[in-house]
Amino acid sequence: MFWNEKEENISEEELLSLQLRRLAGAVERAGRSSYYGNLFAGKGLKGKKIKNLDDIRDFPFTTKDDLRESYPSGMLATSMDDIVRMHASSGTTGKSTLVFHTGRDISNWANIVARGLYAVGVRKSDIFQNMMSYGLFTGGLGLHYGAEKIGALVIPIGTGNTERQIDFFKDLGTTVIHVTPSYLLHMGHVLEEKGLSPSESFNIRIAIMGAEPHSEATRKKLEETFGIKVYNCYGLSEMNGPGVAFECTFQGGLHLWEDNYFAEIINPDTGQVLPEGEEGELVLTTLCREGMPIIRYRTKDITRFISGRCACGRTHRRIGRMKGRTDDMFIVKGVNIFPSQVETVLMETPGVDKNYMIILDRKEGLDILSVQIEIRRDFFRGDLYQLRDLQEKLRERLKHVILVTPSVELVEPGSLPVSTGKAKRVIDKRRL
Amino acid sequence: MGKQISIFVENKPGKVNKITGILEKAKINMKAMTIADSGSFGIIKLITDDNEKAFNILREKNFLVSFQNVVVVEIPDSVGAFHKVAKILEDRDINIEDAYGFIMEEGVKAALILKVAGADIPKVEEILEKNNYRSIEKFNV
Numbered sequence: 383m384f385w386n387e388k389e390e391n392i393s394e395e396e397l398l399s400l401q402l403r404r405l406a407g408a409v410e411r412a413g414r415s416s417y418y419g420n421l422f423a424g425k426g427l428k429g430k431k432i433k434n435l436d437d438i439r440d441f442p443f444t445t446k447d448d449l450r451e452s453y454p455s456g457m458l459a460t461s462m463d464d465i466v467r468m469h470a471s472s473g474t475t476g477k478s479t480l481v482f483h484t485g486r487d488i489s490n491w492a493n494i495v496a497r498g499l500y501a502v503g504v505r506k507s508d509i510f511q512n513m514m515s516y517g518l519f520t521g522g523l524g525l526h527y528g529a530e531k532i533g534a535l536v537i538p539i540g541t542g543n544t545e546r547q548i549d550f551f552k553d554l555g556t557t558v559i560h561v562t563p564s565y566l567l568h569m570g571h572v573l574e575e576k577g578l579s580p581s582e583s584f585n586i587r588i589a590i591m592g593a594e595p596h597s598e599a600t601r602k603k604l605e606e607t608f609g610i611k612v613y614n615c616y617g618l619s620e621m622n623g624p625g626v627a628f629e630c631t632f633q634g635g636l637h638l639w640e641d642n643y644f645a646e647i648i649n650p651d652t653g654q655v656l657p658e659g660e661e662g663e664l665v666l667t668t669l670c671r672e673g674m675p676i677i678r679y680r681t682k683d684i685t686r687f688i689s690g691r692c693a694c695g696r697t698h699r700r701i702g703r704m705k706g707r708t709d710d711m712f713i714v715k716g717v718n719i720f721p722s723q724v725e726t727v728l729m730e731t732p733g734v735d736k737n738y739m740i741i742l743d744r745k746e747g748l749d750i751l752s753v754q755i756e757i758r759r760d761f762f763r764g765d766l767y768q769l770r771d772l773q774e775k776l777r778e779r780l781k782h783v784i785l786v787t788p789s790v791e792l793v794e795p796g797s798l799p800v801s802t803g804k805a806k807r808v809i810d811k812r813r814l
Numbered sequence: 815m816g817k818q819i820s821i822f823v824e825n826k827p828g829k830v831n832k833i834t835g836i837l838e839k840a841k842i843n844m845k846a847m848t849i850a851d852s853g854s855f856g857i858i859k860l861i862t863d864d865n866e867k868a869f870n871i872l873r874e875k876n877f878l879v880s881f882q883n884v885v886v887v888e889i890p891d892s893v894g895a896f897h898k899v900a901k902i903l904e905d906r907d908i909n910i911e912d913a914y915g916f917i918m919e920e921g922v923k924a925a926l927i928l929k930v931a932g933a934d935i936p937k938v939e940e941i942l943e944k945n946n947y948r949s950i951e952k953f954n955v
Contacts, residue, residue, distance in 0.1 A: 757822065757878055759878060762820075762822060762878050762879075762880045763820075763880055763882070764818075764819075764820025764821075764857060764859075764879075764880035764881070764882045765820070765857075765882070766850045766852055766856075766857050769822070769852065769855070769857075770852060791854055791855075792822070792824075792854070792855050793824055793855075794822065794823065794824055794876075794877070794878060795876050795877070795878050796876045797824075
């Protein structure tokens with residue numbers, strides 16, 4: 383069963399020629415932005431035509447830093463007039479990275495999300511409770527538009543408020559949920575405490591999981607607890623957001639929508655493109671995006687192509703579950719955070735000593751980020767108010783930069799690992 | 815002007831024990847100790863018979879310590895003695911941020927430690943002196 387059989391069941395030759403045509407267009411459109419315009423001119427790539435898919439390898443990679451440096455609109459390839467939506471994710475050192483979409487971009491995005499949702503069995507008759515954050519973060523709105531496109535009833539409830547989530551499960555007969563694995567685990571516990579059986583009390587059939595890495599064991603556990611099927615969805619805000627790749631009912635990897643993205647797997651150290659099937663960093667080029675085409679974006683996510691055609695019949699190749707990252711990024715409540723962002727805030731705040739630790743934990747299914755700091759000797763006046771003020775100031779400043787409210791813990795001098803440049807600064811106690 | 819030692823401590827078992835152990839070893843006699851608590855951490859305030867030495871040794875042991883200016887006066891060890899001082903200060907609109915004390919001689923005299931805004935300290939000392947309260951020099955640094 384296909385959302386659009388022609389697009390999904392496209393023959394390999396047709397897909398390759400479509401990719402070639404679209405890749406040439408993407409490079410040409412990207413060149414209209416000031417960022418790529420200058421870059422291509424500087425590298426002698428101006429006006430270079432893509433004649434076969436490998437020609438893209440002559441083009442430089444784009445990194446998160448490049449996006450940050452082109453803030454706010456250096457990669458914009460159309461007039462601002464044509465833009466209908468902007469999303470943002472937090473940058474590595476404070477500044478956000480912005481992504482602009484035209485009306486057609488939003489519509490294409492909704493189409494591939496609809497494709498993925500349809501592939502796992504979501505239909506017009508479904509009631510889709512979207513338990514992800516709305517706003518600048520792409521998780522909520524991304525799936526929202528796809529589910530609406532299918533014609534499902536979408537409940538834009540967002541995260542948190544477990545009681546209301548449960549009420550809606552019951553009263554509206556929710557059949558599909560979009561949720562982080564940690565939150566769904568938490569809900570399982572809450573329901574059992576209330577004496578409600580997670581598998582028998584509701585009509586939920588399907589859960590879409592995104593934004594948070596989790597293991598196959600967690601998936602199995604959730605499927606058993608709730609008596610549902612759980613499907614993975616992959617995406618990143620630079621490439622629109624969720625829906626870049628989606629599992630089908632066979633759960634044997636995520637179909638990467640190759641008519642919308644040109645994917646390469648590279649050796650993260652050398653930048654060399656790896657033979658198909660080898661594990662490496664996923665690099666993506668937007669094939670259709672008008673507002674902000676991005677060429678060879680280094681996702682920093684480690685995966686591989688799964689060989690062979692999927693039993694579902696879709697031609698688009700599958701990638702494996704993400705194995706990790708090439709950098710030190712971590713994800714809290716679905717938000718991407720780098721230790722360097724936290725460090726910058728700490729170092730700019732008077733009274734904070736140079737050693738710190740970031741502790742990630744989970745309480746009632748929700749992520750908690752704690753930052754432990756030592757106080758500088760010359761700052762301490764022996765005053766409780768002074769320390770509380772410092773805590774409050776840090777909490778506010780960090781929240782502003784990382785978009786998550788941390789807990790700030792003051793610890794005694796000498797209790798944190800000494801800064802040696804290689805000291806481990808993040809402890810992740812979350813189990814998934 | 816009197817001094818108290820403020821020590822930053824995490825709110826964990828064994829913290830007080832560690833400090834008292836260090837002071838014992840250094841043969842420093844503790845006169846008074848109070849703890850202000852703020853959840854996961856607190857501040858221990860301390861008066862000893864040798865504040866300078868206590869400060870240095872705690873600092874050597876890597877504690878986060880600081881001196882704070884306080885008023886230390888002698889009052890009678892009798893009912894209503896602190897109230898009299900509090901009344902005098904209230905009449906002059908002086909806010910007492912923190913107060914604690916210890917008995918120096920049972921039924922005879924006690925030391926009262928008052929924390930007031932830094933700018934108020936000389937004024938408080940002067941007022942109390944005029945009312946025949948003696949600053950205890952021994953705890954001054």
